[in-house]
Amino acid sequence: MQSLNISTSAMRGIQQALDNTANNLSNIDTIGYKRRVASFSELLTDSMNEQPATDNQNRNTPMGIRIGSGAHLGMTKLDLGQGSLKQTDVPTDVLIEGDGYFLVTRKIKDANNITVDEESRFTRNGSFKLSYDDDKGYVLHTSSGHILTDENGANIVFPEPVKNISISPDGTFSADGMPAPVKIGVWDVENPDQLKQVGENLFDAELAFGAGPQSKYTSAYDNGVTLRQGALESSNVSMTEEMSQLVNIQRAYQLNSRAIGISDQMMGIANQLRSR
Amino acid sequence: MIRGLYTSASGMLALQNRQESLANNLANINTPGFKQDVGVMRAFPEQLLSRMNDKEGLDVPGIPTMPGQPAIIGRLNTGVYMSEALPNFAQGDIEETRNPYDLALMDNIQPDQNGNERRLFYSVARIEQANLAQPAQQEDIRYTRNGNWSVNSDGYLVTAEGYYVLDSSNQAIRINHDPTLGTNVGQNLKISERGELMQVTIDPITKAEQYTALPTHARLGLAVVTDPQKLVREGTNVFRFEGDIAVEGIDLAEANDQAAITAGTYNTPTVVGRFGTQQGWRERSNVDPAQTMTSMMSVLRAYEANQRVITTIDGTLEKAANEIGRVNG
Numbered sequence: 354m355q356s357l358n359i360s361t362s363a364m365r366g367i368q369q370a371l372d373n374t375a376n377n378l379s380n381i382d383t384i385g386y387k388r389r390v391a392s393f394s395e396l397l398t399d400s401m402n403e404q405p406a407t408d409n410q411n412r413n414t415p416m417g418i419r420i421g422s423g424a425h426l427g428m429t430k431l432d433l434g435q436g437s438l439k440q441t442d443v444p445t446d447v448l449i450e451g452d453g454y455f456l457v458t459r460k461i462k463d464a465n466n467i468t469v470d471e472e473s474r475f476t477r478n479g480s481f482k483l484s485y486d487d488d489k490g491y492v493l494h495t496s497s498g499h500i501l502t503d504e505n506g507a508n509i510v511f512p513e514p515v516k517n518i519s520i521s522p523d524g525t526f527s528a529d530g531m532p533a534p535v536k537i538g539v540w541d542v543e544n545p546d547q548l549k550q551v552g553e554n555l556f557d558a559e560l561a562f563g564a565g566p567q568s569k570y571t572s573a574y575d576n577g578v579t580l581r582q583g584a585l586e587s588s589n590v591s592m593t594e595e596m597s598q599l600v601n602i603q604r605a606y607q608l609n610s611r612a613i614g615i616s617d618q619m620m621g622i623a624n625q626l627r628s629r
Numbered sequence: 630m631i632r633g634l635y636t637s638a639s640g641m642l643a644l645q646n647r648q649e650s651l652a653n654n655l656a657n658i659n660t661p662g663f664k665q666d667v668g669v670m671r672a673f674p675e676q677l678l679s680r681m682n683d684k685e686g687l688d689v690p691g692i693p694t695m696p697g698q699p700a701i702i703g704r705l706n707t708g709v710y711m712s713e714a715l716p717n718f719a720q721g722d723i724e725e726t727r728n729p730y731d732l733a734l735m736d737n738i739q740p741d742q743n744g745n746e747r748r749l750f751y752s753v754a755r756i757e758q759a760n761l762a763q764p765a766q767q768e769d770i771r772y773t774r775n776g777n778w779s780v781n782s783d784g785y786l787v788t789a790e791g792y793y794v795l796d797s798s799n800q801a802i803r804i805n806h807d808p809t810l811g812t813n814v815g816q817n818l819k820i821s822e823r824g825e826l827m828q829v830t831i832d833p834i835t836k837a838e839q840y841t842a843l844p845t846h847a848r849l850g851l852a853v854v855t856d857p858q859k860l861v862r863e864g865t866n867v868f869r870f871e872g873d874i875a876v877e878g879i880d881l882a883e884a885n886d887q888a889a890i891t892a893g894t895y896n897t898p899t900v901v902g903r904f905g906t907q908q909g910w911r912e913r914s915n916v917d918p919a920q921t922m923t924s925m926m927s928v929l930r931a932y933e934a935n936q937r938v939i940t941t942i943d944g945t946l947e948k949a950a951n952e953i954g955r956v957n958g
Contacts (some may be wrong), residue, residue, distance in 0.1 A: 354645065356652035363656030370659075390726060392777050393660045394789045398864030413858040414713045415871065418646060418668075421653030421864060424660050427789035430779055433816060434727055452816060543805045543813040548780045577831055605658050608918050612652045615925050619648060622929075622936045623641065627943075 355420055356616040362423035366393055367606045369426045374598050377590045384439075386476035386588035387431050388595075389461045394427030402499050432553050436589040438581075443495060444518040447479035449582040453539040453573030455479065456506060456558060456566050457499035460488070473506075473558035473566070474499055474551065475542060480585055483514065491515065497553040504538040504572060506565040522579040537580065540566055541573040632707055634942050639708030640935040643670055644928050646711040651925050654916045662721065662734075662775030662866060663914035665921075666714035672706040718857050721774075721915035725905065729816050730786065731911040732776035734851070737905035747905050748857040750774060752850040753792035753867065756801055761785070763798045764799040771867035772852060772860060774878075777911050780805060780815070790865045795850035797878060800828065802846045809845050822880055822905045824849035849906070852876050 370391035380386040390574060400417035449455070454475035461470040481493040481501055491511040493501040500508045504524070515528035528535040542548065548556040560566060593622065647668040657663040679701045679903055736749040750772035754765035763785075771792060781787045782807025786794040793801035804814040812828075819827045819840060825848050827840045854860060855875040858866035870876050911953040 354649070356645075356649045359649065359652040359656050363658075367659075370877075390728065391753070392789055393657070394775070395663060395864055395866045398862050400861075408896075412713055413715055415859065415861050418650075418711055419666065419714045419862055420649050421666070423653060428730060429778075430730075432664050432728060442900060459658070492643040497949070543815045544780050544782070544784065546779055562768060568950050577833075602659070605853050608655050608658065608922065611922065613900060615647060615929050616652065618929055619645065619932050622933050626939055 354616055354620060355422075359421065359423035360612040360616065362396060362425055363609045364606060366424055366426040366542065367602050367609065370602050371599070371606075373429050374602065378592075378595050378599075380588055381567050381592060381595075383478075383554060383588050384480050384585045385476060386590065387433055387436075387477070387590070388590045389429040390432050392475055393424050394408040395424055396422035410622055412552060412585075417522065418517060432589060433545060436587040438582065439585045439587045440584045441585055443479045443480075444520075444528045444582060446583055446585050447481065447482055447537065448581040448586050449477060449479060449521055449539060449573075449578060449580035450575065450581055451576065451587075452541065453578040454542055454545070454556070456538050456540055457495050457497075457555070458502055458506075458508065459497075461501045469560050472552045473560040474555035475540065475545075475548065476555050476559050477586055478494050479580075483518075485514075486510075497555065497624045499536070499555070501537050502534040502566075506567065509535050510538070518582075520580055522581065524574060524580050538566065538572040539580065540570040541576055541578075542570060566604045631942075631946075632705075634939060636708045637935040637938040637942070639710060641932055641939075643709045644932045647889070648925065648928050648932075650714050651928065652709075653922050653923075655918065655921050658916045658918060659913045659915055660775075660866065660914050661777040662773060663916065664716045664721075664774065665914070665916045666716050666862075666869050667714050668711050669715050670709055671712040673708040673710060675704045675706055678705045690705050698740040699786065708861045716858060716860075716862065717915065718746070719915050723910045723912050723915045726777075727907065727909050729782060729818055730778040731909060732778065732820055732849075732911045733907045733910035734774060734776055735907065735912075738853060738904060745856045747853050747855050747908055750852050750854055750857075750868070751776060752795045752799065752852050753788055754790070754795055754799070754801070758795050761793075761801050763802075765793070765795055765801070767799075770795065771863065772801065772854060772924070773867045774912060775866040776906075781925050784813070790867070792867065795824070796846040797848040799850060800846065802849075804843075804856070807845065810843065814843065820849065820906055820908045821909070824851050824906050829910065850878070851904070851906075852878060 361502045373389055377388045386444055398419050398421045402417045445529045454477060457474050457476055460468045461471045461472060463469045476495060478495060481495060483491060483493055486492045489508060491514050493509050503509050509526065513530045517528045518528040520526050524537040524539060526537055527532050545556060551557050558566065560569060578629050636690065645862055650666050654665045682686065720735060734749060738747045738749055740746055752770050753773050754769040754771060756765050756769060773788065775788060778786050778788055784803050784807060786802040786804060796802050804818050806813065814828045817829045819829050821827060824841045826846045828843060830839050830841065832839055859874040861871050863869050937951040
């Protein structure tokens with residue numbers, strides 16, 4: 354009986370939607386996290402022809418009866434809505450107002466300590482720490498160890514620890530003990546949906562080793578993006594929305610499991626035909 | 630006697646088909662733009678029953694009772710079958726998603742002069758990569774109510790199943806990496822209530838939002854389908870046009886007879902005039918879970934009843950086979 358498969362396919366999809374909601378909820382406090390929205394789609398429909406040959410009049414639909422195959426989770430779409438502002442007053446915390454991403458990089462070294470590749474990542478998480486890097490000097494890095502880059506895609510490095518940091522809305526980073534102000538790079542990504550999410554709140558910028566971000570992306574400052582120092586962008590997950598989604602998918606799961614139960618009972622009834 | 634056996638068996642088969650149709654509706658309870666199917670049950674073609682070698686019979690009007698002819702008993706239906714699954718094109722609820730690539734389509738397009746139902750659809754198509762610059766071929770075009778879209782890696786607006794969303798000239802809509810656009814539209818895409826595709830830019834001085842029409846894609850390809858039940862349902866949320874029904878683009882004169890829409894009114898869902906699209910919202914499935922569940926339970930009971938009939942007939946047959954003719958039984 355096809356209806357068992359139909360309901361099972363739907364339940365599988367609903368379970369994946371539940372996984373997605375659970376992941377959103379668990380990242381409700383992750384800085385710069387963008388929620389994903391699960392969306393279902395229909396599976397193929399087949400047209401069966403098991404009607405008498407005389408059944409060719411008084412029909413509204415094309416010949417045959419349709420038997421659907423159920424539903425599945427079609428896609429999980431990134432919701433790029435801006436998260437709410439969280440004031441921290443930490444001088445190295447930066448919030449992006451508008452659509453834009455920081456580019457952060459990390460060197461990948463081989464056994465001989467020679468840089469063989471570079472990971473270029475985009476992030477909206479503006480929580481940076483100033484610390485010493487053996488290779489370079491003092492750098493601004495993320496919690497995953499990726500170093501913030503400037504408007505040319507080069508790492509922002511200071512020879513000495515800096516004090517009295519100030520970041521202006523146009524991205525200029527200046528401080529005491531710094532040779533010259535640098536500008537934090539913020540990049541405009543046309544289609545962030547298509548970037549690979551690599552975990553730790555990062556998107557793969559898909560830049561070849563040695564290629565600057567200018568080769569693929571444009572600066573977001575041209576589109577009215579500004580930075581704000583001392584603040585972070587909270588996750589854009591809304592508790593109420595996720596909870597109502599949770600209720601919604603739980604009910605859908607229950608309904609489909611009832612449908613399986615009913616189909617099973619029908620099969621049982623058919624089985625009892627000769628058991629009297 | 631045995632005729633009754635087949636009648637009940639046909640009933641069970643038909644109910645099984647109906648259960649499958651109901652299960653599919655329930656499975657798609659969260660599919661955007663899904664239209665539920667209603668199973669239509671129909672009696673088998675009638676038979677005219679007659680008794681052989683008997684002059685006494687029912688007087689059926691119009692049919693003379695001739696001596697020496699078989700006497701006509703009457704009509705008999707020997708079963709039931711599910712003849713078709715009738716899609717119900719009623720508007721589903723709409724829900725807010727705040728996603729710029731989600732679009733809810735609302736319409737109260739009136740029936741035509743002959744009373745035929747008319748419904749509004751988006752047109753989508755699967756197009757070969759090489760032919761993307763040309764308008765889609767008529768045979769590739771499909772119709773859907775699912776306005777839950779995204780942008781693929783080439784910058785085209787696509788459905789979750791990978792169909793390209795078409796504009797009014799049947800061309801795939803490209804909002805990123807389009808050489809003719811000059812700039813990338815992306816998240817700044819605005820779709821008006823009339824389905825016009827526009828780009829929002831912020832004036833650097835006044836900070837006011839400006840709407841400019843996309844140079845290559847003026848409007849969404851909305852199509853009015855007369856008698857939409859004649860569409861072939863392909864699954865994956867799309868319908869295919871086949872046969873003698875009419876599909877026409879939305880009439881611009883009809884669309885523009887309403888007062889012009891002032892810019893910046895995109896936040897509230899409105900049905901203006903005869904149709905409206907609402908960006909940031911999507912149309913939910915029109916499956917009614919309570920109704921579907923109730924139907925399923927009644928299907929179950931009817932199935933059970935048919936099984937009882939079969940077992941009863943079987944019991945009677947058993948008597949005929951084993952008890953009749955037995956001496957000193």
